[in-house]
Amino acid sequence: MKILLVGEYSRLHNSLKEGLEKLNHDITIVAAYDGFKKYDVDLLIKKKYRRGIKKKVKNLLYRLTGFDLESYNVIQQIQQLESQLRGYDIVQFINETPFGCSAEIETKIFDFISSRNNNTYLLSCGTDYISVNYANGKNLRYSILTPYKNGKDKTNLFAYGLKFLKPEFKALHYHIYNKINGVIASDMDYHLPLQNHPKYLGLIPNPINIDNLKFEELKIKDKIIIFHGINIQNYYKKGNDIFEDALGIIKQKYSDKIKVITVRNLPYSEYIKAYNQSQILLDQIYAYDQGYNALEAMAKGKVVFTGAEKEWLNHYNVKEDTIVINALPNAASIVEKLEWLIKNPSKIIEISKNARQFIEEHHHYVTSAKNYLNIWGTNNKL
Structure with missing residues (x-):
């Protein structure tokens, strides 16, 4: 099968790719680098406004007009790759916002890629609407939001994924869930919030290339x-x-x-x-x-x-x-x-x-790849 993996966090999609390739499937990763962690990417989306004068210009423009220059640049790059992002049997997004863009642009990216391919899946990996909303409630003894709720961390609120609770990201969440075949959790932290959700297909432990x-x-x-x-x-x-x-x-x-x-x-x-x-x-x-x-x-x-x-x-x-x-x-x-x-x-x-x-x-990466293939095969739309 031809499989497109969208986004990369902590080398998860690279390890899955290696497992799937062992099983003779054709895999492509399209992603930006995960922060300072430069994992391999087949189709690299460059973030051009992360530092220096370009970052200052981007931030000033956003404050004055609400226009996100980085998000606009990202979708332009994706649109230019159109011929390389179509015709896949399976597409899997690593997160609801795999490129760290505005909700509006992430919606357009999701639609652009999913509409050109068959069978779209989502990973709950990294903060998203369901996991942050769950952590924000009273369901857990402690959570990723605990330092924020305790008032300990007042300098970097972006890291807690609180943006997912905003109306535009909540709307993005429902838009994606209405279109995907289903969602897969990468570990227990994402499994717990998804239990009993009608789109939840189960937990596949993170693949590790041993x-x-x-x-x-x-x-x-x-x-x-x-x-x-x-x-x-x-x-x-x-x-x-x-x-x-x-x-x-x-x-x-x-x-x-x-x-x-x-x-x-x-x-x-x-x-x-x-x-x-x-x-x-x-x-x-x-x-x-x-x-x-x-x-x-x-x-x-x-x-x-x-x-x-x-x-x-x-x-x-x-x-x-x-x-x-x-x-x-x-x-x-x-x-x-x-x-x-x-x-x-x-x-x-x-x-x-x-x-x-x-x-x-x-967590063996080939076993994990087989588990993904099984879930994808069982839940493909005819």
Whole structure:
């Protein structure tokens, strides 16, 4: 089949493409780069107004007229690719706004691409109307909106996806859902809000290309190395402030037993290299399941502090803190679990092996590709 994957977050569509190609399908990705993370893209949509004088001109024009120069430029590029964006058997959008444009332009992009192809699907991956609306309610013990609701983060509200609650993005959501064959969740954080929705087709765990991620059995020599990668834009949303508070305590108590590596805003290829020497990786806090950074680190045998709540434990029928470490929004809890690992290094080795095995069983990119093909095949419109 010819399959068009629209948008890219955290290498999900690249890994899915690699799995589908193993099954002899013809795959094309059309996307802009995911922020500073330059994943491979077949048809690259360039964001030309992200920095410097062009960004200032764009912002000024938007404030004065409401005209979004970046969005207009994006749809122009897509329209110029018209001959390369038609005739696909399957189209999958990674999100309701895969290009980060205005609601009006995202609507036009969706219609432009979907109308030229057969069978359009949507991933719930990254914030969207349903996930943000669910998090904004009283359904969860904590959510990605917790730092915002607590008043902790007042500088970067864009990161919380609050735009999806605005009328124009709500309208975009309903417009897309009226036209798609169905929606697929990429992990538990998106599965929970979609349960019982008539368009929901189920959860397919994020695909991980384990062939590209070599597992090496951990060896602890002089010190345990703890890695903390920070994306400044999502600093509070990911709970990096809590991790840093916990690390401050741990460094004081165990300076002779640990080494901490902290990096900021590294491109994907450099990020992967930076954590290679570590045994423990601090990923994110306000989550119920693992995101892409966590899963890839698990594939390489790292002990990852991330989302692993009881909903995830029940879904996979696993025990707490045996595959990953559930990172709660509490520095004292993070300290307690780090201390447990520092005092019991054999647990680090054990969890490392379990993590790799879990990825092989539940996130293998070829198995994931087969699951997508099964859902697409079952729900195709004749």
